[in-house]
Amino acid sequence: MQDLVVIGGGVWGVSAAKAAVDEGAGVLLLETRLGVGSEATAKAGGIVTDLLWNAEDQAWVEESRRLYAATSEWARDATMLQRLGMVTLADPRRHHLLKAQAAALQERGIPAELCTLNELAHEFPDLSVVAPDSLGLWLPGDWHVNPTQYCQIVADQARRQGVEIRTDHRVRRLRIEAGAVVLEGPGEPIRARRVLIAAGAWTRRLVATAGLDLPLRPYRVQLASLAIEPGHHFPMVWDLATDTYIVPDGPRAMLAGDGTRLWEHDPDTYDQNGDRDFLDGLAEHVPTLVAAGARAHVVSSWAGAVGATPDRRPLLGFLEERVAVACGDNGFGVMRGPAIGRLAGRMAMGAESVRPHLDPKRLPPSEFAIRPGFTLEA
Numbered sequence: 001m002q003d004l005v006v007i008g009g010g011v012w013g014v015s016a017a018k019a020a021v022d023e024g025a026g027v028l029l030l031e032t033r034l035g036v037g038s039e040a041t042a043k044a045g046g047i048v049t050d051l052l053w054n055a056e057d058q059a060w061v062e063e064s065r066r067l068y069a070a071t072s073e074w075a076r077d078a079t080m081l082q083r084l085g086m087v088t089l090a091d092p093r094r095h096h097l098l099k100a101q102a103a104a105l106q107e108r109g110i111p112a113e114l115c116t117l118n119e120l121a122h123e124f125p126d127l128s129v130v131a132p133d134s135l136g137l138w139l140p141g142d143w144h145v146n147p148t149q150y151c152q153i154v155a156d157q158a159r160r161q162g163v164e165i166r167t168d169h170r171v172r173r174l175r176i177e178a179g180a181v182v183l184e185g186p187g188e189p190i191r192a193r194r195v196l197i198a199a200g201a202w203t204r205r206l207v208a209t210a211g212l213d214l215p216l217r218p219y220r221v222q223l224a225s226l227a228i229e230p231g232h233h234f235p236m237v238w239d240l241a242t243d244t245y246i247v248p249d250g251p252r253a254m255l256a257g258d259g260t261r262l263w264e265h266d267p268d269t270y271d272q273n274g275d276r277d278f279l280d281g282l283a284e285h286v287p288t289l290v291a292a293g294a295r296a297h298v299v300s301s302w303a304g305a306v307g308a309t310p311d312r313r314p315l316l317g318f319l320e321e322r323v324a325v326a327c328g329d330n331g332f333g334v335m336r337g338p339a340i341g342r343l344a345g346r347m348a349m350g351a352e353s354v355r356p357h358l359d360p361k362r363l364p365p366s367e368f369a370i371r372p373g374f375t376l377e378a
């Protein structure tokens with residue numbers, strides 16, 4: 001019998017498996033896809049920012065940064081993270097939001113600078129296309145990470161410590177018996193003392209097979225890769241007015257997103273391509289953010305499934321004595337993933353006390369409005 005089975009090999013599940021083996025547990029990780037970090041984790045923009053409305057999230061970002069950096073150093077792979085910095089732009093109606101954020105960040109000791117458009121364009125001439133009455137908040141410490149690379153490296157570390165990782169293994173059903181949880185899927189049923197379900201947008205569907213429920217609603221987030229001419233230099237940019245963001249991706253490409261679709265989607269059947277209106281929105285907005293946008297063209301676009309919770313906080317802890325969950329990323333789970341996964345793995349092994357405010361049973365599993373998690377407002 002396994003000590004702990006972690007279901008889901010995204011950034012949360014892989015981080016949890018590593019934390020559990022660090023505690024001396026025998027761990028088996030099961031993942032539907034052919035490799036770890038293949039679903040939402042692979043589709044993410046990879047933004048890691050301090051610009052968050054919740055203090056606990058801010059602390060998780062700080063810890064995740066440490067874990068990303070340590071992983072990159074361990075693998076001697078400097079390509080996993082890029083210290084690009086991020087500018088958040090606000091039109092005059094939203095200047096007050098940026099000013100409040102700047103003051104709060106500075107109070108926390110985070111380098112954060114309010115800049116006029118002139119000042120920004122002086123530093124990054126590509127931003128000279130932005131409306132001149134915009135205000136920018138410059139966070140030089142913000143990063144872009146490659147979360148799939150992180151998952152692959154952490155999986156490698158975990159394997160060396162004894163974690164068994166089975167990919168191409170979709171758990172179809174959970175059965176709770178006296179003294180064990182039985183997992184049905186391909187091959188012989190697997191028996192575990194404890195199970196941690198970190199199956200992202202699929203978590204509610206999976207716990208339902210054991211007669212359990214969660215306040216988690218899957219929704220769809222889109223991103224596109226745009227080819228640009230070389231010779232441009234700009235940071236990550238997030239425009240509050242249009243909710244469009246761009247991320248430089250090497251000298252000839254950028255990622256661009258704004259495509260959150262805030263209604264429930266079936267994680268097994270949602271459309272994984274970018275919508276026409278999403279791409280039309282990018283064609284309109286990206287050229288107003290960077291000069292490189294004027295001649296950019298879309299090379300590919302995609303959508304991934306993420307999970308909303310009623311209060312936009314994660315669901316971490318036990319649903320049953322032997323069944324723990326780690327889900328409810330609310331669309332910004334890469335920047336907090338290493339820390340949340342670690343906490344979940346330690347909680348599942350009893351090395352960390354449960355947190356009542358994250359308890360997966362704290363809210364009824366009823367219908368609720370899906371709201372974006374990555375916003376400035378509480």
Ligand SMILES: Cc1cc2nc3c(=O)[nH]c(=O)nc-3n(C[C@H](O)[C@H](O)[C@H](O)COP(=O)(O)OP(=O)(O)OC[C@H]3O[C@@H](n4cnc5c(N)ncnc54)[C@H](O)[C@@H]3O)c2cc1C
Pocket residue numbers: 007008009010011012013030031032033037038039040041042043044045046047048169170171172198199200201202203206220221222223257302303304305306326327329330331332333334335336337
């Ligand atoms: C387009 C897009 C852009 C985004 N940009 C950002 C960003 O810039 N910054 C940020 O912080 N976040 C971003 N996110 C959100 C981020 O991707 C997620 O919050 C994060 O990846 C969640 O990680 P996870 O491990 O919980 O989920 P996932 O990565 O989805 O992992 C869950 C895993 O569970 C597996 N699984 C499911 N069911 C089963 C089963 N029955 N048996 C076995 N395995 C199973 C799945 O195959 C999957 O690999 C973005 C998301 C999208 C879609």
